[in-house]
Amino acid sequence: MKNYQLSAKDLAAFFEKVLSNNLRLIAPIKVKQNESQNVTKLKNKAHILFREIPSKDDLKNIVIDAYTDMSAKEIFFPRSEPVIEYTNKKSGVVIKDIDPQAKETVLFGARPCDAFGFSLLERLFSWDYDDPFFLKRREKTTVISLGCTSPLESCFCTSVGLSPMNTEGSDILFTPMSNNNNDKEDRYLVEVITPRGEKLIESIIGISSDLKNIFTEGNSLVQAKAAFENKVKEQMKRKEDFKDITEILKYKFDDSQLESETYRCLGCGVCSMVCPTCHCFDIVDEGEASHGYRMKNWDSCSFALFTKHGGGHNPRDMQFKRCRQRYMHKLHYYREKFADALCVGCGRCVKACPVNLDIYSVVYNLKKAYANNKNKEDKEK
Amino acid sequence: MCKNIYRPMLTKIISIFDETKDTRTLRLEFCDQAEKDAFSFKAGQFGLYSAFGSGEAVFCISSSPTKKGYIECTFKKIGKVTASLRNLDIGDVVGFRGAYGNHFPIDNLKGKNLLFIGGGIGLAPLRSLIDNVLDLRSEFAKVTILCGARSISDFIYKDQIKEWEGRSDLTLVKTVDAVANSQEESEWKMATSGHATGGRIGLIPKILSEMNPNLTDTLAIVCGPPIMIKFTLQELEKLGLPAARIITTLENRMKCGFGKCGRCNIGPIYICKEGPVFTAEELKNLPASDF
Numbered sequence: 001m002k003n004y005q006l007s008a009k010d011l012a013a014f015f016e017k018v019l020s021n022n023l024r025l026i027a028p029i030k031v032k033q034n035e036s037q038n039v040t041k042l043k044n045k046a047h048i049l050f051r052e053i054p055s056k057d058d059l060k061n062i063v064i065d066a067y068t069d070m071s072a073k074e075i076f077f078p079r080s081e082p083v084i085e086y087t088n089k090k091s092g093v094v095i096k097d098i099d100p101q102a103k104e105t106v107l108f109g110a111r112p113c114d115a116f117g118f119s120l121l122e123r124l125f126s127w128d129y130d131d132p133f134f135l136k137r138r139e140k141t142t143v144i145s146l147g148c149t150s151p152l153e154s155c156f157c158t159s160v161g162l163s164p165m166n167t168e169g170s171d172i173l174f175t176p177m178s179n180n181n182n183d184k185e186d187r188y189l190v191e192v193i194t195p196r197g198e199k200l201i202e203s204i205i206g207i208s209s210d211l212k213n214i215f216t217e218g219n220s221l222v223q224a225k226a227a228f229e230n231k232v233k234e235q236m237k238r239k240e241d242f243k244d245i246t247e248i249l250k251y252k253f254d255d256s257q258l259e260s261e262t263y264r265c266l267g268c269g270v271c272s273m274v275c276p277t278c279h280c281f282d283i284v285d286e287g288e289a290s291h292g293y294r295m296k297n298w299d300s301c302s303f304a305l306f307t308k309h310g311g312g313h314n315p316r317d318m319q320f321k322r323c324r325q326r327y328m329h330k331l332h333y334y335r336e337k338f339a340d341a342l343c344v345g346c347g348r349c350v351k352a353c354p355v356n357l358d359i360y361s362v363v364y365n366l367k368k369a370y371a372n373n374k375n376k377e378d379k380e381k
Numbered sequence: 382m383c384k385n386i387y388r389p390m391l392t393k394i395i396s397i398f399d400e401t402k403d404t405r406t407l408r409l410e411f412c413d414q415a416e417k418d419a420f421s422f423k424a425g426q427f428g429l430y431s432a433f434g435s436g437e438a439v440f441c442i443s444s445s446p447t448k449k450g451y452i453e454c455t456f457k458k459i460g461k462v463t464a465s466l467r468n469l470d471i472g473d474v475v476g477f478r479g480a481y482g483n484h485f486p487i488d489n490l491k492g493k494n495l496l497f498i499g500g501g502i503g504l505a506p507l508r509s510l511i512d513n514v515l516d517l518r519s520e521f522a523k524v525t526i527l528c529g530a531r532s533i534s535d536f537i538y539k540d541q542i543k544e545w546e547g548r549s550d551l552t553l554v555k556t557v558d559a560v561a562n563s564q565e566e567s568e569w570k571m572a573t574s575g576h577a578t579g580g581r582i583g584l585i586p587k588i589l590s591e592m593n594p595n596l597t598d599t600l601a602i603v604c605g606p607p608i609m610i611k612f613t614l615q616e617l618e619k620l621g622l623p624a625a626r627i628i629t630t631l632e633n634r635m636k637c638g639f640g641k642c643g644r645c646n647i648g649p650i651y652i653c654k655e656g657p658v659f660t661a662e663e664l665k666n667l668p669a670s671d672f
Contacts, residue, residue: 083387086476088433093474097385128654129386129639253648253668280643283387283636289434289465294387299642307634307644310438310459313607315633315647315672325646325671333649 001198003218004190008176010214011188015059017204017211018106025053026075027108028068029061050075050107064109067152071117071276071348072110076137077125082293083133083283089290098293102136106200108144113157113344115145115169117276123338124279133296142200147175149185149232154347156238156360162344164236165229171197177221177228189221240364242331242341248370249332253324257369261362262323264355269300271326271349271357277342280306301325327362386639389431389476390416394469395451400537404502405467406443406455409475421480422446424487424509425630425658428479429638430454432465439635441657442480443505445512452477455505455537481638482657485510485602485628493600494523498613500585500605501530504537506630506657507604515551524551525594529585529609531558533569556581556588585609586616596622603629607672614661627661647671 006014018025030046047069053059085096110118118138125134148155148164157164167173171194176185192198205211252258272278282299286292299306302322308314316322334342343359350358392409399405411417422442431437438460444453458467469475487510495514499507507528514521526545530536536555545553560566560582569580581588585605601622603613610629617627633652636642640654648667650656 083385084389086433088474093391093433093476095388095391095476097388124641127640129641130384131641132383132385254670279641281636281641283437283642285431285434285436287434289432292434294431294436296387299636299644301643309634310463311457321670328648329643329646333646336649 001192001194002201003192003222004201004215005177005218005221006174006188006190006215008186008188011064012059013214014204014211015053015062015108016056019053019056019059021204022104024103024105025108026050026072026105027053027062028064028066029053029058030063050109062109064146067111068109069348069352070274071114071346072107073114073117073121073276073279075105075107075141076118076134077121077279080295080297081133083296084294085292086285086287086294087291100133100136102140105137105141106144107141108146110143110145110170111148111346112145112164112166112170112173113155113162113346114276115143116162116166117169117344117346118143119169120277120334120338120340120342120344121279127338142171142196143169144172144174144197145170147173147229149176149228151232151236152347152351153237154350154360155236155345156240156347157345158233158236159238159240159242159360159363160341160343160345161243163229164232165225167191167193170194172201175225175228177224187221189218189225190215191218191222238360240360240367242343242363245363245367246332246335246341248366249328252366252370253328257366258324258327258362259320261365262320262327262357265302265319265323265357266355267302267304267319267322268354269302270352270354271359272300272302273298274348274352276344276346276348277330301329323357327359330359331363387478387637389429389437389478390420392452392475392477394471394473394475397471400455400539401535403459404455404457404537406453406537407466407469407475408444408451408453409477410451411477412474417450420452422452423480423484424513425484425506426480426482427506427638427653427657428452428454428477428481429635430456430462430466431476431478432462432469433474433476435462435465437476437478437636438462438466439632439638441506441509441630443508445509445516447513447516455502457502478638482653483655485658487513490514490600491520492522494596494598495521495525496594496596496599496601497524497526497528498585498589498601498603498605499526499528500609500613501535502537503605503609503630504528505604507602508538508541510602511545515545515548518550522598526551526553527556527585527589527592528553529556529558529588529605533557533560533565533580554578554581554588554592556583556585558582558584584612586612589613589616590620593620596620599626601627603627614664618661624661624665629659629661629664630657631659631664632657 031049050072082098087094125131173191174188178185280299282297330342391412396408427441429437440454443455633645635645645652
């Protein structure tokens with residue numbers, strides 16, 4: 001597929017074209033806490049979140065050089081959404097399907113890890129039974145990811161086999177580049193990854209002569225990107241490879257170390273909420289017996305009620321068992337079923353956890369203990 | 382891809398059977414003729430039944446696939462959804478999604494001696510299979526049913542058990558954990574109709590050991606509460622039945638029924654997709670502390 005380059009100052013012109021083509025544009029903006037909550041202490045706290053950019057005047061709010069607090073999974077898989085509407089009257093029950101409201105959308109600013117997360121979720125939501133809500137929105141959304149040039153301390157995408165500029169899951173990847181190594185990045189390498197990405201670029205640039213002038217030939221930057229990618233990877237502080245943790249976890253199910261590592265978990269579930277790949281949900285009726293909606297709501301395996309039977313039995317009756325489920329699901333079960341681990345190394349759960357539980361450290365410690373044990377065994381032999 | 386997988390089909394209650402003071406069976410008929418014609422399932426599969434406004438709950442289909450035109454579910458009133466389902470009357474509408482999950486390997490049972498062991502409400506999934514087998518009786522060898530309940534009044538499908546007792550082409554043994562008094566005891570032990578012997582007293586594994594059945598060319602199908610399954614499987618293996626020839630069902634809390642909502646797994650196995658029917662051998666590979 002084609003590569004272009006685009007000057008950073010021309011990004012707004014591109015967005016304007018997206019909007020004037022009647023596409024819904026979603027990008028990260030700063031959202032002040034007090035817009036939704038009236039808690040004085042939090043009034044000045046702002047979160048970076050994915051939101052719709054309704055008009056040209058709002059383009060200035062787009063935040064490009066920060067990381068979002070929530071992943072963009074809610075574009076495809078909202079926190080709460082109706083799946084049917086029911087009316088139950090004397091004359092009978094009527095069920096109405098809900099339109100997933102899948103509009104042609106351009107999602108800008110997802111990070112390469114987030115984008116890979118979409119492709120992970122797609123495997124689950126199309127596992128034998130196609131979830132039309134997720135899949136229709138996914139089909140209508142062109143994902144333009146933004147390559148990472150300065151990973152955070154909590155980032156560990158390379159541990160799970162990704163990179164700050166990997167392409168899978170994105171339709172188009174924008175990577176900030178500089179003219180030479182020492183300058184500030186002032187342009188983007190625009191890599192078109194999928195036919196969907198190509199369609200967007202063609203439908204936007206193809207009909208506009210001004211855009212043709214700003215999207216110039218980009219092949220010359222490809223080599224520089226590879227070097228830049230390696231350089232950024234080098235900067236990452238967390239590099240422990242997660243590949244062999246799956247094998248280790250198979251034998252760690254009843255290991256006391258996993259229990260002690262996760263003993264302090266409070267069960268608040270924030271890790272699942274910020275995670276780009278956590279997908280567990282609840283199905284509940286909201287409304288009256290006569291009329292209401294059946295809702296699909298985000299849920300978390302960290303919650304005590306998550307697996308509690310009607311009869312009272314709870315297979316995961318202690319918090320460490322719930323944590324164990326989370327790690328096992330992500331690093332062992334999902335890999336067995338869908339080829340990859342259900343973790344993209346974005347580090348949001350690491351930043352959000354109120355008791356500093358850190359999936360990377362847990363894996364690191366388990367691996368270390370396993371290696372130590374093995375050494376000991378080998379010596380005894 | 383256009384189909385809404387969360388949309389339930391509508392069914393109408395055509396009969397209600399009170400099994401015990403808190404357990405009820407609903408017989409449901411699909412409202413839509415096309416859905417009724419298209420619907421099929423196999424013994425062992427389950428569905429999500431909904432009372433609109435209260436939500437969905439998961440039960441097995443307790444009727445046999447050989448009984449056409451309706452499905453049945455048997456449930457105990459235990460929470461919000463089951464209480465609402467219990468409040469419904471004949472003619473009322475129940476939502477149904479399914480059938481989901483795998484099923485009893487009925488083709489592998491053909492020509493074999495079958496030992497059915499059911500405890501409490503675990504008789505529900507078992508009944509679907511027993512009726513299926515009995516409707517095709519000539520295709521199977523010896524049939525033995527061992528069923529138990531906490532007390533005499535806790536038996537579900539009382540009429541059906543009576544009917545089974547009267548058949549000469551199967552052996553039925555029934556037991557209760559305990560009886561209330563000596564009068565109940567003598568009545569229970571006398572309770573014979575047709576060819577069956579009187580009721581026994583004692584837990585299923587103990588009765589099983591006393592029966593000391595000949596297990597040559599036999600498959601055992603065991604359903605019941607987890608604790609009963611655990612000790613019954615141990616007893617069967619003690620009696621010499623290999624784990625690969627013991628079939629059982631598992632259940633866990635479920636919301637979607639098709640492997641997406643993420644809560645019914647035991648280790649890497651999703652009960653809703655890879656279960657609910659497993660052999661005892663398959664269970665040995667699952668982590669015991671996740672049950």
